[in-house]
Amino acid sequence: MRAVLVVNPKATATNARVREVLELALESALKLEIEETRRRGHAIEIARQAARDEVDLVVALGGDGTVNEVVNGIAGTPTELAVVPGGSTNVFARALGLSGNPVEATSEILDALRTGRRRRVNLGVANGRYFTFCAGVGLDAEVVRVVERHRRNGRKATPGLYVRSAVFHYFLGTERKTPSITIERPGAEPETGLFNVIIANGAPWTYFGEHPVDPCPHAKFDGGLDVLAMRKLKTVSTLHVVRQMFDAKPRLASRAALQIHDADEFTVRSDRPLAYQLDGDYLGEVEDVTFRSLPGALSVVV
Numbered sequence: 001m002r003a004v005l006v007v008n009p010k011a012t013a014t015n016a017r018v019r020e021v022l023e024l025a026l027e028s029a030l031k032l033e034i035e036e037t038r039r040r041g042h043a044i045e046i047a048r049q050a051a052r053d054e055v056d057l058v059v060a061l062g063g064d065g066t067v068n069e070v071v072n073g074i075a076g077t078p079t080e081l082a083v084v085p086g087g088s089t090n091v092f093a094r095a096l097g098l099s100g101n102p103v104e105a106t107s108e109i110l111d112a113l114r115t116g117r118r119r120r121v122n123l124g125v126a127n128g129r130y131f132t133f134c135a136g137v138g139l140d141a142e143v144v145r146v147v148e149r150h151r152r153n154g155r156k157a158t159p160g161l162y163v164r165s166a167v168f169h170y171f172l173g174t175e176r177k178t179p180s181i182t183i184e185r186p187g188a189e190p191e192t193g194l195f196n197v198i199i200a201n202g203a204p205w206t207y208f209g210e211h212p213v214d215p216c217p218h219a220k221f222d223g224g225l226d227v228l229a230m231r232k233l234k235t236v237s238t239l240h241v242v243r244q245m246f247d248a249k250p251r252l253a254s255r256a257a258l259q260i261h262d263a264d265e266f267t268v269r270s271d272r273p274l275a276y277q278l279d280g281d282y283l284g285e286v287e288d289v290t291f292r293s294l295p296g297a298l299s300v301v302v
Contacts, residue, residue: 001030003056004058005059006035014102018102025110042069043069047073050079058079061086065281066087080118083109084109091205092133095133095203098302122222123293123298125291126278126289129283130294133279136196136277147161148282182268183260194258197229199216200219201225213245224264224293225292227259227260230256237256264292266290
């Protein structure tokens with residue numbers, strides 16, 4: 001089987017020696033070409049060329065951002081995906097049941113290749129860009145923007161950094177008095193008066209260390225898109241919703257939130273520019289984003 005291994009050399013969970021071991025292990029089962037990313041967006045170019053060359057498999061060695069870029073290069077083609085987790089959180093790989101340890105995950109992938117295990121998953125698409133597990137408009141994307149700024153200054157993206165950034169931005173950064181967002185769905189009345197929107201293509205939405213965080217606990221990789229949108233950002237109601245995200249038993253959020261399950265398509269509109277993220281990568285500010293679910297759009301070796 002022909003394969004391209006896309007390596008993010010800055011991935012935080014691996015070093016050069018570990019990557020060498022993983023590459024040798026994969027080469028034992030695959031006709032492997034190795035490509036290192038050099039800049040943001042480079043993995044899209046590598047994966048897209050691999051798909052054009054009719055390569056059977058692209059293996060992403062990196063975090064969720066690297067995986068997202070690879071998916072945006074191969075989605076809609078016969079080329080399959082495998083993921084070796086190398087980032088700080090690795091939500092997509094772990095949600096699919098792979099180990100968070102890159103060596104163990106590589107062993108699991110090799111076993112899947114030997115036995116022919118594959119899984120078809122749905123993808124989300126937002127204004128033409130694919131995402132694997134989550135998207136967000138508003139507060140969560142603002143937090144991602146703050147964390148990315150800290151990372152550029154040399155700080156590691158730990159759960160503590162996300163919490164501190166979220167608390168700081170909630171009290172001092174985000175607009176909590178005047179909602180700006182409307183969600184429009186085909187065949188439904190518009191939902192107005194919303195402050196932020198979290199979109200899930202699967203569960204969990206993220207992990208806090210080893211603990212899953214589930215704002216949309218009923219989301220599935222073989223279902224449509226789920227939504228949690230806040231109608232209020234008052235401290236008590238927000239803390240109530242956040243607590244439910246960490247609850248082991250799925251439940252509906254409070255009346256301060258709107259929930260949508262298994263949506264095929266919807267549009268998020270805002271009367272002012274808001275931060276926007278896909279799979280944990282900040283992508284700028286938007287005022288209109290249309291989200292769609294693409295059934296069975298990706299084959300994953302898992």
